[in-house]
Amino acid sequence: MHFMKCEIISVGTELLLGQIANTNSKFISEMLTTLGIDVYFQTNVGDNKSRLLECLKIASERSDLIILTGGLGPTIDDLTKETVAEFFSLKLIEDIDTKLKIQSYFKRSKRNLTQNNYKQALFPEGAKILPNDNGTAPGFIIEKNNKVVVVLPGPPAELIPMFKNHVYSYLKPLSDEIIVSKVIKMFGISESQVDEMVNNLLVSQNPTVAPLVGNGFVTLRITAKSDDPLKAKNMIDEYEKNIRGLLSEYIFGVDDDTLESVVLNLLKTKNLTLSTAESCTGGLLSEKITSIPGASEVFKFGAITYSNESKQEILGVSKNIIEKYGAVSEETAREMAVNVKDIAKTDYGLSITGIAGPSGGTPTKPVGLVYIGLAYKDTVYIKKIISNGNRDKIRLNSAMNALDMLRRHLSGLKIDY
Amino acid sequence: MHFMKCEIISVGTELLLGQIANTNSKFISEMLTTLGIDVYFQTNVGDNKSRLLECLKIASERSDLIILTGGLGPTIDDLTKETVAEFFSLKLIEDIDTKLKIQSYFKRSKRNLTQNNYKQALFPEGAKILPNDNGTAPGFIIEKNNKVVVVLPGPPAELIPMFKNHVYSYLKPLSDEIIVSKVIKMFGISESQVDEMVNNLLVSQNPTVAPLVGNGFVTLRITAKSDDPLKAKNMIDEYEKNIRGLLSEYIFGVDDDTLESVVLNLLKTKNLTLSTAESCTGGLLSEKITSIPGASEVFKFGAITYSNESKQEILGVSKNIIEKYGAVSEETAREMAVNVKDIAKTDYGLSITGIAGPSGGTPTKPVGLVYIGLAYKDTVYIKKIISNGNRDKIRLNSAMNALDMLRRHLSGLKIDY
Numbered sequence A, B: 001m002h003f004m005k006c007e008i009i010s011v012g013t014e015l016l017l018g019q020i021a022n023t024n025s026k027f028i029s030e031m032l033t034t035l036g037i038d039v040y041f042q043t044n045v046g047d048n049k050s051r052l053l054e055c056l057k058i059a060s061e062r063s064d065l066i067i068l069t070g071g072l073g074p075t076i077d078d079l080t081k082e083t084v085a086e087f088f089s090l091k092l093i094e095d096i097d098t099k100l101k102i103q104s105y106f107k108r109s110k111r112n113l114t115q116n117n118y119k120q121a122l123f124p125e126g127a128k129i130l131p132n133d134n135g136t137a138p139g140f141i142i143e144k145n146n147k148v149v150v151v152l153p154g155p156p157a158e159l160i161p162m163f164k165n166h167v168y169s170y171l172k173p174l175s176d177e178i179i180v181s182k183v184i185k186m187f188g189i190s191e192s193q194v195d196e197m198v199n200n201l202l203v204s205q206n207p208t209v210a211p212l213v214g215n216g217f218v219t220l221r222i223t224a225k226s227d228d229p230l231k232a233k234n235m236i237d238e239y240e241k242n243i244r245g246l247l248s249e250y251i252f253g254v255d256d257d258t259l260e261s262v263v264l265n266l267l268k269t270k271n272l273t274l275s276t277a278e279s280c281t282g283g284l285l286s287e288k289i290t291s292i293p294g295a296s297e298v299f300k301f302g303a304i305t306y307s308n309e310s311k312q313e314i315l316g317v318s319k320n321i322i323e324k325y326g327a328v329s330e331e332t333a334r335e336m337a338v339n340v341k342d343i344a345k346t347d348y349g350l351s352i353t354g355i356a357g358p359s360g361g362t363p364t365k366p367v368g369l370v371y372i373g374l375a376y377k378d379t380v381y382i383k384k385i386i387s388n389g390n391r392d393k394i395r396l397n398s399a400m401n402a403l404d405m406l407r408r409h410l411s412g413l414k415i416d417y
Helices: A023-034 A049-062 A080-087 A098-106 A115-121 A156-174 A190-204 A230-251 A259-270 A286-290 A310-316 A319-325 A330-344 A391-410 B023-035 B050-060 B080-087 B094-109 B114-121 B156-174 B191-202 B229-250 B259-268 B285-291 B307-313 B319-325 B330-344 B391-410
Strands: A005-011 A036-045 A065-069 A092-094 A122-124 A128-130 A139-144 A147-152 A179-187 A208-213 A218-226 A253-256 A274-278 A298-304 A346-353 A368-374 A378-384 B005-011 B039-044 B065-069 B093-095 B123-124 B128-130 B139-144 B147-152 B178-186 B208-213 B216-225 B250-254 B273-276 B299-305 B348-354 B371-378 B380-386
Touching: A005 A049, A023 A036, A023 A065, A023 A115, A023 A156, A023 A179, A036 A049, A036 B050, A049 A080, A049 A286, A049 B039, A049 B050, A049 B080, A049 B229, A065 A156, A092 A098, A092 B023, A092 B273, A098 A115, A115 A122, A122 A139, A122 A378, A128 A156, A128 B250, A128 B380, A139 A156, A139 B285, A156 A391, A156 B039, A156 B156, A179 A230, A190 A218, A190 A230, A208 B229, A208 B307, A218 A230, A230 A253, A259 A286, A259 A391, A274 A286, A274 A330, A286 A298, A286 A391, A298 B250, A298 B273, A310 A319, A310 B371, A319 A330, A319 B259, A330 A346, A330 A368, A330 A378, A330 B307, A346 A391, B005 B050, B023 B065, B023 B156, B023 B178, B039 B050, B050 B065, B050 B080, B050 B156, B065 B156, B080 B093, B080 B123, B080 B147, B093 B156, B093 B208, B093 B299, B114 B273, B128 B156, B139 B156, B139 B348, B147 B156, B178 B229, B191 B216, B191 B229, B208 B319, B216 B229, B229 B250, B250 B259, B250 B330, B259 B285, B259 B391, B273 B285, B273 B330, B285 B299, B285 B391, B299 B307, B299 B330, B330 B371, B348 B391, B371 B391, B380 B391
Parallel strands: A005 A036, A005 A065, A065 A147, A274 A298, A274 A346, B005 B039, B005 B065, B065 B147, B273 B299, B273 B348
Antiparallel strands: A036 B039, A092 A122, A128 A139, A139 A147, A179 A218, A179 A253, A208 A218, A298 B299, A346 A368, A368 A378, B093 B123, B128 B139, B139 B147, B178 B216, B178 B250, B208 B216, B348 B371, B371 B380
16 A cells, blocks of 8 residues: 555543543654654544444545554443454454463453453454453454554553554555655754754755754654665665754753763773753752763762752862852852862762742842753863753753763863853 | 534644654643533544545534644645634635734744744634734634634644633633542552552542553542532542541542652651752662752752762762662662761751663562661651663653652651552
8 A cells, every 4th residue: 555544543531531642642652753654633532332433434435544542441331442443344363372361461460350351352253363461452454445454452551562563564564665864963052053054954854854853852863664674774875974064062962862871881981980060950950860871880969959068068068169259150159169069079060050940039139040061180160051941941041061071071062152 | 602522633644654643632631521511523634625525524513622733834725723713614704913913923032023923814714813922823713604613823832822821711611510639649559559558539420530651650530510619629628638537648639749849848847858869779779859849958968879989989988888788778868868868957858779771680689679768867768669661661660769768758647558
């Protein structure tokens, strides 16, 4: 099938009550995009037979591929399977293997198996059953009246592996086009600046280049369509090369890279160690660094000196400095960075001091004013930033600026930009 | 109108590409639930005129209230307003106030105003305009053919305040029933334990009591329907009283409370100070505490001793202890808590040491093993936990257990549970 229109129907009253956001549709759509399958509609409907039938009627009139999620549980509310079978007038038949799996699953988890659990062993006749490695509700696929209907369990922990392991490979041959995309991640430059620098690429049709603002950083997504994976990859490589030519120093990584993961890898390869001293970020910087497995190889110590006393007595920032310039000052940031590096005996010392708000700002030192210090050998670099937004945004932007400052030093780039 | 059926249509190709999950539908549905307005369908469609017209046709046949989000921007892709006007055959008319607002907005932010920005000053004739305090795209409401149509901008930072400040009060009179709900938050007890203890309440029809597992803690949502706000409130109060009678010690707060906000308030009221010493959580505990404005009144210092050397040389944990019992041990947790309390001269010292994984586990000390120490005056309390899940889950559960241990001590509850 050259061109395939897909529609996703998510079943669950909890969605309509606003108790959860629908992350299943997002995940499935993202996967289908890479398969070159276009999703035209995503619909959320409650655990209600007549309204689900209505959705199936509409979907079967306008789409080739219908993917349903949710409502496969053992309770009386769960009616997706029964409703799909009724709509396509298919009988429900018990699958022995599934029945046995359910029995052993309950045996393992020492839970009591009730009669309604066997409901999960019933499938529409002719269905291809999709095993569930993370729960008791298998999914299934049926092909009827030129429609492909995929039915998956609601819990993401069950749906995601089922899609990756069993659905993806089934759908791949249905599209003769593949889509490859790569995300280029930048820090220290605004979206509008990026737009201006690459605007001649933004008009391209294949590959497409789309800017997106992520959590505190700017990204460009390059997406190439082709019937040949290699062709697609080459298109991406060429555009990535152009973008790097224009924005190299701001690019810290691609796809799943984060500033902290990139910085940690640089420290590991160069065999250098790090310690941190934080005031207004209160541990956010060290938390980000240590969220990466293996951080202990390079990260040794962090001091959260939240009071002036702790800055002086524990980190040894001189009383004069704090009295003369204040805790939020270039001078304090400098001593914090140097002292934590010396106390922890690390190669780098990275410090943050500032005013995260909402209160505590003054005309000369407004909320959002932050000083970052980076000490390495006998040199100390200081960066002054003023962040907008609320307390969370200011703290996040401060931590990311600190990480980027270290990334730039590790990469031999200029730091004052 | 006694009974009102609502449908939410979110417009944006980024939703269909799976680039973002639809949090707007979740937020709006949650708000409508409190108004007693039932949402029957949520549909996501791309920035495509014919398909949006199709959605409007379907929605106008089955719903009384249609809420659209997204596609109000200045670019050529943004066509929600034009499409809605066409579907209800209404002319677009320029609103002078909006035009002036847009001009001054661009003046303030020193950006260049292009002609297509004026597109955002056009509205269907007779529309009630909803001011946008956080962007240039106002929303609007039209009433046509017994339908109420609300159109809102896509960015949550613009949509949420617009809904709360302008839409909520407009919709309230459309429903003669109000729904009040309150969330009771618990820690240190499993969802199934809660289910068992309150199962006689779970069958109640009005108010309803629904369990939900949040980020690491268990919640019960009490929801009461009534035509009289006071009656609803009394129903909630009575059920909350019953629940507190059964689960009191596990209940740390309600609605927007978090463990960290509750702990900080307790410390403030009792005028007590806190310092922390973290290993495997790497600053997550202090980051949570300092995320609350005003934390500096009670939180003084945090040490992230990620290496054995920093535990010994900076925090003064004795070499023998670490060599004899290991860095992940009751004894190390005890010294970390006591020493950080003494060094920082605070009333409390709270410590965490453990194995967050994925590597580093042994048969005797598996991944997920964490010791928490709480030092107060001459007493030290130790809690040993074994968490399931990945690195993030283990770190989060450790930080929350530490906060709950402190909450229990501040509340005069037993700590070893």
